[in-house]
Amino acid sequence: MNIFNLLLHIIKVEIESLSMQSALPAGLALDNVAATPPREAGHGDIAINAAMVLAKQAKMPPRQIAEILTGHLESVSKLKDIIARLEIAGPGFINLFLKDTFWHAQLADILTRGTRYGDSTVGNDERVNVEFVSANPTGPLHVGHGRGAVFGDALVALLKKAGYAVSREYYINDAGGQVDALARSLYFRYREACGETPGAMPHGIYPGEYLLPPAAALRARDGDKWLALSEAEWLPALRVYAIEAMLDLIRADLARLGIGFDRFFSERSLHAAGSIEAALQRLNEAGVIYTGTLEPPKGMLPDDWEPRPQTLFRATAFGDDVDRPLKKSDGSWTYFASDIAYHFDKVNRGFTTLIDVWGADHGGYIKRVKAAIKALAGDRATLDVKICNMVRVLDGGVPVKMSKRSGDFVTLKDVVDAVGKDAVRFIMLTRRNDAMLDFDLSKVLEQSRENPVFYVQYAHARACSVARRLKLDYPAFGLATPDWSTAPLARLTHPAEIAIIRRLAQWPDIVEGAAKAHEPHRIAFFLYDLAGDFHAHWNSGNDEEALRFIVPTDRDLSFARLALVQGVATVIASGLEVMGVTPVEEMR
RNA sequence: GCGCCCGUAGCUCAGUCGGAUAGAGCACCAGAUUCCUAAUCUGGGGGUCGUGGGUUCAAAUCCCGCCGGGCGCACCA
Numbered sequence: 001m002n003i004f005n006l007l008l009h010i011i012k013v014e015i016e017s018l019s020m021q022s023a024l025p026a027g028l029a030l031d032n033v034a035a036t037p038p039r040e041a042g043h044g045d046i047a048i049n050a051a052m053v054l055a056k057q058a059k060m061p062p063r064q065i066a067e068i069l070t071g072h073l074e075s076v077s078k079l080k081d082i083i084a085r086l087e088i089a090g091p092g093f094i095n096l097f098l099k100d101t102f103w104h105a106q107l108a109d110i111l112t113r114g115t116r117y118g119d120s121t122v123g124n125d126e127r128v129n130v131e132f133v134s135a136n137p138t139g140p141l142h143v144g145h146g147r148g149a150v151f152g153d154a155l156v157a158l159l160k161k162a163g164y165a166v167s168r169e170y171y172i173n174d175a176g177g178q179v180d181a182l183a184r185s186l187y188f189r190y191r192e193a194c195g196e197t198p199g200a201m202p203h204g205i206y207p208g209e210y211l212l213p214p215a216a217a218l219r220a221r222d223g224d225k226w227l228a229l230s231e232a233e234w235l236p237a238l239r240v241y242a243i244e245a246m247l248d249l250i251r252a253d254l255a256r257l258g259i260g261f262d263r264f265f266s267e268r269s270l271h272a273a274g275s276i277e278a279a280l281q282r283l284n285e286a287g288v289i290y291t292g293t294l295e296p297p298k299g300m301l302p303d304d305w306e307p308r309p310q311t312l313f314r315a316t317a318f319g320d321d322v323d324r325p326l327k328k329s330d331g332s333w334t335y336f337a338s339d340i341a342y343h344f345d346k347v348n349r350g351f352t353t354l355i356d357v358w359g360a361d362h363g364g365y366i367k368r369v370k371a372a373i374k375a376l377a378g379d380r381a382t383l384d385v386k387i388c389n390m391v392r393v394l395d396g397g398v399p400v401k402m403s404k405r406s407g408d409f410v411t412l413k414d415v416v417d418a419v420g421k422d423a424v425r426f427i428m429l430t431r432r433n434d435a436m437l438d439f440d441l442s443k444v445l446e447q448s449r450e451n452p453v454f455y456v457q458y459a460h461a462r463a464c465s466v467a468r469r470l471k472l473d474y475p476a477f478g479l480a481t482p483d484w485s486t487a488p489l490a491r492l493t494h495p496a497e498i499a500i501i502r503r504l505a506q507w508p509d510i511v512e513g514a515a516k517a518h519e520p521h522r523i524a525f526f527l528y529d530l531a532g533d534f535h536a537h538w539n540s541g542n543d544e545e546a547l548r549f550i551v552p553t554d555r556d557l558s559f560a561r562l563a564l565v566q567g568v569a570t571v572i573a574s575g576l577e578v579m580g581v582t583p584v585e586e587m588r
Numbered sequence: 589g590c591g592c593c594c595g596u597a598g599c600u601c602a603g604u605c606g607g608a609u610a611g612a613g614c615a616c617c618a619g620a621u622u623c624c625u626a627a628u629c630u631g632g633g634g635g636u637c638g639u640g641g642g643u644u645c646a647a648a649u650c651c652c653g654c655c656g657g658g659c660g661c662a663c664c665a
Contacts, residue, residue, distance in 0.1 A: 031605085032605070032606090034604090034605065034607085036604075036605095036607080037604090038607095038608075039603095039607095039608080039609095039610085039611080040608070040609080043608070047607080047608085049606095049607060052607075052645060052646075055645065056644095056645080061645095062645070089608075090607085090608040091607080091608070091645065091646070092645085093607075093608065136665060138665095173665055175665095176664070176665055177664070177665085178664075178665060179665095267665095293662095294662055295662095296662080297589075297590070297661050297662085298589040298590065299589030299590070299661095300589075300590095300661070302661090302662075304663095305662080306662095308662080308663075310662070310663070312662095320591095321590070321591055321661090322590095322591095322661090322662085324662085325662055325663060327663080328663045328664095329662095329663045330663080332663095334662090334663070334664090334665095335664070335665050339665095359659095360593080360658080360659055360660090361659060361660065362659090362660080362665090363591090363592050363593065363659060363660060364591065364592065364659075364660035364661060365660085366592075367591080367592085387592085387593075387659090389593080389594090389658085389659090390658090390659090430601090431600095431601075431602095432601090432602085434593060434594080435593090435594075435601080436594090436658080438600080446627095447627045448627070448628095449613070449614090449627090449628080449629095450613065450614065452613090454627075455613095455627095455628095458625085458627065458628085461625080462624085462625065462628090465624065465625065466624060468624090469624050470624090473624085509604085510604090513604055513605095514604095516604095517604080521602090522602095522604085525601095525602060525603095525612090528602095528612085528613090529602095529612080532612080532613095535628055535629070536628090536629060536630085538624080538625095538628075538629080539620085539626080539628055539629035539630080540629080540630090541623075541624075542620070542621070542623065542626085542628090542629075543620070543629090543630085545623070548623075548624065549624065550624055586625095587625080587627075588625080
């Protein structure tokens with residue numbers, strides 16, 4: 001349960017009731033009324049901005065509205081059990097101070113629900129398609145792909161937790177010239193494998209050594225049978241073979257990160273099924289396809305520019321900057337044409353929210369795809385494109401050299417092998433997706449506060465250690481397998497303890513906010529803050545013995561505090577679950 | 589030239605649908621360990637939120653101009 005929405009709902013109802021009683025004007029718009037956690041601890045637990053928002057509409061000073069509202073709220077029976085006191089502050093905020101018993105109830109809820117705490121229904125089972133990675137099947141994934149992979153996967157988990165019906169999808173670009181080049185590259189390696197010396201590598205051949213194993217496997221399977229054939233004869237078959245081999249490679253790279261997909265969608269299948277013609281036919285009927293000649297971009301004339309009539313989509317009618325070509329000069333479809341069909345297919349499969357996760361170099365492509373969706377689907381579906389910015393790989397602050405000949409980038413596999421799945425996943429979410437990310441291989445292994453992976457894991461491990469210690473050193477307490485429903489939570493009275501529960505109780509709101517904004521990085525920052533609260537409280541037991549979790553002379557107090565610690569572990573685990581990171585119970 | 593993203597403490601970055609005295613880590617300074625993991629914690633200094641306007645009761649947040657950085661710009665994917 002999201003406590004902020006709960007209170008907000010109650011208060012909105014009461015405002016409406018005041019309107020009915022004519023204590024406030026009728027017909028007030030409450031859309032901007034909000035219940036938020038105040039930054040300042042002295043401002044209570046929940047701040048309501050209603051008085052300021054309504055002042056203008058009601059033609060009354062905010063203070064006066066606040067007076068009316070607080071006077072009324074104090075008499076509402078539903079709130080009497082929850083609110084210790086309320087005050088009017090600043091320009092007209094109503095600050096609510098909640099009773100300890102309310103927070104105890106929140107903790108009890110956490111313990112009952114376990115890592116399912118924070119699950120929400122705001123998504124309302126809306127069907128969402130998240131397409132991510134979608135790297136060309138021409139080689140292994142690099143670190144940049146890894147960021148998109150982790151981002152997409154965590155976003156899916158987040159959306160599911162918030163109650164959306166989500167599907168993970170990978171679009172395979174298996175139809176263009178790049179996969180022909182891949183097939184030629186494989187053939188080159190195949191000739192080598194057959195004992196030929198093909199000589200210097202021609203231009204347009206992928207130089208990576210990752211094609212050696214598939215070439216050898218091809219030779220082992222088929223012998224020399226392809227050598228005597230012409231390119232037209234071997235290319236289609238070897239293309240299929242090479243794409244499958246590369247997809248195996250990619251799937252293996254993703255599996256190392258614990259990432260799988262509900263569907264791999266082939267671009268070639270769109271061509272084969274006539275989906276492109278169908279989608280463009282529809283655009284044609286809508287009158288947004290025409291033949292015309294584009295102006296060259298001002299300020300940067302391409303060398304080989306020549307004015308040429310093309311088949312164009314009138315993207316400018318839907319917010320794009322220029323109209324976009326659908327056919328290449330050789331008559332085949334452009335990538336954009338098949339992408340139109342692909343997104344139309346997603347809409348036709350019933351998805352109402354489409355999310356595409358792309359690299360930073362594709363930012364210029366967003367408007368045209370949005371334009372196409374608008375033209376084909378109107379308001380039936382919306383597209384949100386999440387751009388994942390570049391990743392710089394460092395080691396001890398020094399940029400890692402781009403790897404030898406195998407490609408231009410550090411491979412994802414190398415990085416996962418070096419620091420582990422959990423560290424990669426966590427670090428990838430410690431920046432907003434649209435900000436550049438420095439990934440320092442040595443820092444993510446460091447055991448210090450500087451390293452958020454460690455800091456959060458350590459908090460979880462510490463929480464687990466309290467349970468261990470109680471079990472081992474205080475068997476008389478009988479808390480080896482506690483029944484949380486009997487925990488005497490009323491014994492949690494210290495402000496620092498309540499403060500931690502307050503943080504834990506933000507978790508459902510964090511989930512909903514992050515899910516709506518499509519921003520999984522918020523989870524990482526929340527967990528870091530929570531870990532900080534917990535470490536601080538843990539340490540205060542050093543200065544003040546009475547604050548330690550385990551009180552040898554007081555079994556019930558120890559039980560209550562164990563419950564608090566368990567709540568911390570639970571929420572951390574719940575957050576890590578969304579991030580796809582395994583919580584550790586010990587770090588020795 | 590045009591489009592998109594970014595500009596917050598010395599450095600790296602958070603900042604919720606616009607909300608109260610703009611936060612955290614690092615670095616710097618001063619402290620805490622007979623004690624559940626000091627792998628941690630406490631306190632301190634440090635800001636024209638790039639800049640100039642505008643909207644608003646209220647702007648780091650929304651709108652416009654400018655400056656600085658990144659990405660992209662027909663027939664690649």
